[in-house]
Amino acid sequence: MRRHSRRRASALALTVSGVLLAAGCAGATGGGSSDGERVTAPGPEVLDQAEGVTTVTFWHSMGGGALGDALAALTDRFNEENEGSIRVELVYKNSYDDALTAYKAAISSNQTPSLIQVYDIGSQFMIDSGQTIPVQEFADADGVDFDDLQPNIAGYYSIDDTLYSMPFNTSMPLMYFNVDAFEEAGLDPDNPPRTLADIREAAEALTETDAAGNTTRYGFGAAIYGWFLEQWTAGAGLDMCDGANGREERASEVLIDQDTQVELLQWWKQMIDDGLALNTGRETSAAQDAFTAGRTAITLESTGSLGDFLAGAEGRFEVDTAFYPKVSSEDAGGPIIGGASLWISGPGHEPAEQRAAWEYVKFLSTADNQAEWHTSTGYFPTNRAALETDLDREWRAENPQFDTAVDQLEATELTTATQGCLAGAMPKVRQLAEEAIEAALTGAKSVEDALGDAREALRGEMSAYTDSIGG
Amino acid sequence: MPNVPLPSDPRRRARRRRDITLALAFLAPSLLVFAVFVFFPLGQAVFLATRGSDLFGRPTVSVGFGNFAKLLTPEFGGVLLLTLGYVVLVVVPSIVLPLALAVPMAQRLPGMRLFRTAFALPFAYSVAAASVVFSLLYNPGTSVLNWVLESLGGQGRAWLTDPSLALVSVALVTVWMNTGFNLLVLSAALAGRDEEVLEAAVLDGARGPSMLFRITIPLITPSLFFLVVVTTLNALQSFGQIFILTRGGPNGATGVLVYSIYDTAFANNASDFGLASAQGLVLLLVGLALAAIQFGIIERRVHYQ
Known part of the structure; x- marks a missing residue:
């Protein structure tokens, strides 16, 4: 009889704890506050004034061998070129959905990364979050434009002629x-x-x-x-x-x-x-x-x-x-372009860090680097000049199937239909x-x-x- | 117990206090673990279930029972029914199949150990690994299972894309995974049968089916009951195999309760933690209700030696 009740109690305890764990899983968030303060883009001087190495944390979703390796190779080169001033740390956050879930939790605890890669369909949410600085503001502060960006690609991420995020990996x-x-x-x-x-x-x-x-x-x-x-x-x-x-x-x-x-x-x-x-x-x-x-x-x-x-x-x-x-x-x-773009965090980040993130984003968007990205991953280059590089030309000559995408995008007129729903x-x-x-x-x-x-x-x-x- | 301590006896009272202190000290670590991993999350779930969620999934104003009211729909009723159906599809074969394997394996024959190890192996698989293996077997385009069926002259099936078959396919993975552990437990129970009882039964003329149903099964009812309770709770919490194989589809055919919680809280940038927590508490109640039913009805027939 004693044995009976002990068994019963332990089985019941097992039952309860198992179910409690499952119930508890559904509720894991933190508190915190969000202020929609508008942050303006800092100019290049903030990096010169910064002491030591400015660290940029970059949450991305480029796993699965070729993609992750190509991103790591580009990032290593950026870190070498900027040794002593900027260091980009890649953090693989699994799928786009997972990265966004983590980002939301980070907003609550004021621990957003300096830079995050967000899928195309998360763009309106990112704007509404009030956590980012449009890349347009950095470009305006620098007096540069986005003429090199493929217009259909820029079109997706532009709202009221403002480019909010930098397209990175683009597909069709x-x-x-x-x-x-x-x-x-x-x-x-x-x-x-x-x-x-x-x-x-x-x-x-x-x-x-x-x-x-x-x-x-x-x-x-x-x-x-x-x-x-x-x-x-x-x-x-x-x-x-x-x-x-x-x-x-x-x-x-x-x-x-x-x-x-x-x-x-x-x-x-x-x-x-x-x-x-x-x-x-x-x-x-x-x-x-x-x-x-x-x-x-x-x-x-x-x-x-x-x-x-x-x-x-x-x-x-x-x-x-x-x-x-x-x-x-x-x-x-x-067709509408798809893929993901890069968002620079504003609130809660030092101007030097914001600026460093922008430098990295610019680096990823150069013709040579987009050509490397294109040829090693198959993602469409966001920079039009990338298609004119020797690397890209030779690669497409070997793999003519990739020309279809280039022709298709050139043949697509930019309308609200082909911009896609925001x-x-x-x-x-x-x-x-x-x-x-x-x-x-x-x-x-x-x-x-x-x-x-x-x-x-x-x-x-x-x-x-x-x-x-x-x- | 002839010496019932009198409350007025100061020495005994002191000892009693010492015992309680000692008991608490020993219990403290587990109470702490329970508090951190069970009671706190439960409290948090109750809190969140009464709150709305903002854009970032942070709790906002109190909505009272609003989240629970949102669950009073035919759709959510369908999810609960589906979950119960899935539990039945998993639990019954997860007990019967290992029992059917364990009884013959309890014979002392050469080589039985090899079989026992082989059959118990699924126990060592993780849900994710097993699901990936089964996704190859079930793959709509390149199903290994269909290849075998078609080579034998049969017809291939749409294991995961046919709404009437998908739940059975997912349940099959779970049964396969459960079989290993359940077989181990039942084998141990069979090995622990009292030899005297068995001999007496044989002398009394028990053979074959009557031996199995009148002697063996009653002797191992404690283990069977344990497996029914544990397997039911495991089935109720199934997630990995559904996430990997079907994502709740097709047409919601495999959208059981835990998947629905995930879908509400984490998928597609949803972040409705309030509604998800309410569903989590419903899961708690369903689990408790099933356990209560099992303890109330089945345990009466359990024979503890």
């Missing part, structure tokens, strides 16, 4: 296809599909089944990725949000159920139902695996995946790239877009209902965000 969506499969199916790889109808026609020729009725190759397969929906929308020249994509006034509505988007999802669902497209879910790596394994012949991905695709398909089939397709042939828009709730927009696509593709909801419900839900998310900033 492309269509990738398996050249060998095209040739086998009697398709012309020099004339790849350009519209939904084209892709379907090609997919009908590309899809193969074995004797047992299992599909061995699907014509098409792309991840359920909200970014792609934004791209199709911009490709049709349409804004994704009201307020001219949030560029003229704060967006309050996500225009996610327009005819173009409905047409796209109906096409996509039909492709899956007819066995012409493979649904690999929301995980982008699954769609990439399917393409490199030869299970899908056409896919959509960012320019940043080209290196992996070339390596993955090496010796088995040839990979080529084409412009991101359009929903219909009349669509006159173009909204604080943008990460949520992408998540709910993915849920809507998933619901439509799996048949849980009709395309119209899925998109209509998402628009309804996003109206709430957008106003909740606006409420949270007290705007």
